[in-house]
Amino acid sequence: MARGRKAVELWDRPPHTAAKHQLLQEYLGAWFPILAKYNRRLFYYDAFAGPGRYKSGDDGSPLIALKTLIEHDYFTSMPRTEFVFLFNEQDPGCAEHLEGLIDELKATNKPWPANVRVGVTNNTFIELTTDLLDDLDSRAAKLAPTFAFVDPVGVKATPMAVLRRLTDFPKGELLVYFAHEAVFRFCGAGNIDQALTDLFGTEEYKDAGLLTGSQRSQYIHDLYKRQLHEVCNFPYIQSFAMYDHRGKRLYDLFYCTREPIGLDRMKGAMWKIAPSGDFSFRDRFANQDVIFGAEVDTTPLQSHLLTHFSGQAVTIEAIVDHVIVATPYASGHVKRATLAVMQRSGLISSPNQKRKGTFTDGTIVIFP
Numbered sequence: 033m034a035r036g037r038k039a040v041e042l043w044d045r046p047p048h049t050a051a052k053h054q055l056l057q058e059y060l061g062a063w064f065p066i067l068a069k070y071n072r073r074l075f076y077y078d079a080f081a082g083p084g085r086y087k088s089g090d091d092g093s094p095l096i097a098l099k100t101l102i103e104h105d106y107f108t109s110m111p112r113t114e115f116v117f118l119f120n121e122q123d124p125g126c127a128e129h130l131e132g133l134i135d136e137l138k139a140t141n142k143p144w145p146a147n148v149r150v151g152v153t154n155n156t157f158i159e160l161t162t163d164l165l166d167d168l169d170s171r172a173a174k175l176a177p178t179f180a181f182v183d184p185v186g187v188k189a190t191p192m193a194v195l196r197r198l199t200d201f202p203k204g205e206l207l208v209y210f211a212h213e214a215v216f217r218f219c220g221a222g223n224i225d226q227a228l229t230d231l232f233g234t235e236e237y238k239d240a241g242l243l244t245g246s247q248r249s250q251y252i253h254d255l256y257k258r259q260l261h262e263v264c265n266f267p268y269i270q271s272f273a274m275y276d277h278r279g280k281r282l283y284d285l286f287y288c289t290r291e292p293i294g295l296d297r298m299k300g301a302m303w304k305i306a307p308s309g310d311f312s313f314r315d316r317f318a319n320q321d322v323i324f325g326a327e328v329d330t331t332p333l334q335s336h337l338l339t340h341f342s343g344q345a346v347t348i349e350a351i352v353d354h355v356i357v358a359t360p361y362a363s364g365h366v367k368r369a370t371l372a373v374m375q376r377s378g379l380i381s382s383p384n385q386k387r388k389g390t391f392t393d394g395t396i397v398i399f400p
């Protein structure tokens with residue numbers, strides 16, 4: 033691609049986009065070192081990369097991902113893993129702008145680490161992904177463990193069938209944008225049915241047109257989630273809703289994985305952004321520090337554990353595993369904020385605890 037930064041019209045970064053970036057950054061801060069431990073190559077694919085910067089001067093998702101890695105406290109302890117970043121952007125001006133920013137980043141980080149490879153492509157998501165996978169298929173090769181960030185605008189560019197192919201590898205993970213507002217509006221209109229059928233990989237979305245309000249909203253969310261489960265074979269999915277300043281639900285992000293540890297780290301990131309536990313962000317409440325400082329309410333988790341493990345003696349490891357995959361909470365909520373509180377209230381006990389209120393590996397918890 034030609035060098036030299038072409039003038040592109042950068043756009044604003046509303047608070048919900050900043051929240052999306054915070055999620056990405058938090059999660060990748062965990063994903064890179066965890067995966068690098070056991071894999072010699074990782075693939076980070078930002079399929080709708082954008083120009084790399086916002087009008088405000090804030091970084092876009094490609095720069096956020098790169099900086100999260102090269103500025104990571106553990107980066108120097110991951111020299112044996114090759115990190116391959118592929119940033120794709122359909123608009124030639126945006127792609128060129130992004131490439132210029134990456135060149136600048138490399139120039140200010142000399143020598144650029146030999147184990148970090150960066151490519152920028154200028155194609156459509158469908159075409160590039162299809163070419164990439166056709167090429168792998170022709171060589172009977174498999175994709176390295178991959179985190180795919182699929183962040184389009186609208187409903188037309190991300191068919192479920194392409195997502196399925198892209199993530200049909202054991203360590204494939206996906207963070208995908210779902211155009212909630214557009215689907216809500218058009219699901220019963222009949223004028224973009226082919227795009228919606230491709231998006232969902234089924235025509236069942238048409239039934240949503242018979243519903244109204246929150247029922248319709250829930251239906252389209254749940255159908256998309258079900259399709260990610262069934263078509264892409266993801267056992268673990270957590271969504272996060274983004275609302276604009278008018279209180280309109282603009283889009284949902286769906287994080288999809290086959291690894292409980294990934295689910296745990298992403299839920300941890302989501303709770304940081306939404307401490308009330310509702311897995312959503314509202315532009316209206318952005319900058320209200322009081323929300324960010326709020327304590328997590330673990331009362332629902334306490335009740336759930338008492339019911340679920342009633343009459344059993346359970347190891348702390350089994351409790352944590354259960355919380356990660358079967359509740360909205362993350363591992364970080366289990367010990368101090370939940371079990372220690374329950375023990376102080378006399379709701380649980382332990383026969384082998386080293387110190388009251390602490391739950392080191394192997395601790396057995398008795399639920400009455």
Ligand SMILES: C[S@@+](CC[C@H](N)C(=O)[O-])C[C@H]1O[C@@H](n2cnc3c(N)ncnc32)[C@H](O)[C@@H]1O
Pocket residue numbers: 079080081082083084091092093094120121122123126155156157158183184185189
């Ligand atoms: C929401 S923006 C991406 C923002 C970026 N991920 C970030 O967080 O900074 C979507 C980008 O996708 C690009 N785009 C639109 N259609 C595309 C397609 N079919 N394939 C690849 N990129 C596309 C647009 O030009 C736009 O820059």
